[in-house]
Amino acid sequence: MGVNLSEYKSLFIQTAVALVQLYDQSLLILKKDISNKTEIEKLFRTIHSLKSQSLFMNYVRMGEYCIKLEAFLYPFKNGSTYLTGDILSALPDKSLFLTNLKSIENTDSEVVFGELKLPVVENST
Numbered sequence: 001m002g003v004n005l006s007e008y009k010s011l012f013i014q015t016a017v018a019l020v021q022l023y024d025q026s027l028l029i030l031k032k033d034i035s036n037k038t039e040i041e042k043l044f045r046t047i048h049s050l051k052s053q054s055l056f057m058n059y060v061r062m063g064e065y066c067i068k069l070e071a072f073l074y075p076f077k078n079g080s081t082y083l084t085g086d087i088l089s090a091l092p093d094k095s096l097f098l099t100n101l102k103s104i105e106n107t108d109s110e111v112v113f114g115e116l117k118l119p120v121v122e123n124s125t
Contacts, residue, residue, distance in 0.1 A: 005057055006108075012057045013105050017098070019050045024094040034083050044070065044077040050097070061110040062100055068116045081121055090118050 026043040030036060051066030069092070075081040100111045 012053060013101055016101050019046050020094045020097040022046045030088055040076050044073045059110055061113050065113045072118050087119055
């Protein structure tokens with residue numbers, strides 16, 4: 001007998017919305033101070049957490065989208081390359097995540113995320 005994940009859906013929505021807000025706050029802080037290592041790490045950790053929770057709850061589209069975003073953010077987190085304004089502006093804003101969470105909450109189905117379009121980044125170090 002499997003675990004009934006529907007019992008955890010409201011907690012997932014609540015936690016995921018909080019993570020998306022943290023993601024958005026980090027983006028806003030980084031727009032003012034692009035070299036803020038603490039916020040870069042927080043941005044990465046937030047997407048990592050959203051990925052893990054989404055996949056656990058079997059919301060695969062959001063989980064896979066976060067996997068790609070997490071892989072893109074990793075070189076900035078570990079310091080092998082530097083974040084720029086152009087790269088920062090290419091990151092998705094919170095609206096896509098919030099739209100998906102609203103769809104999950106109302107219909108228990110995900111929206112189509114589409115392709116994550118991010119620039120190619122060369123190592124800076």
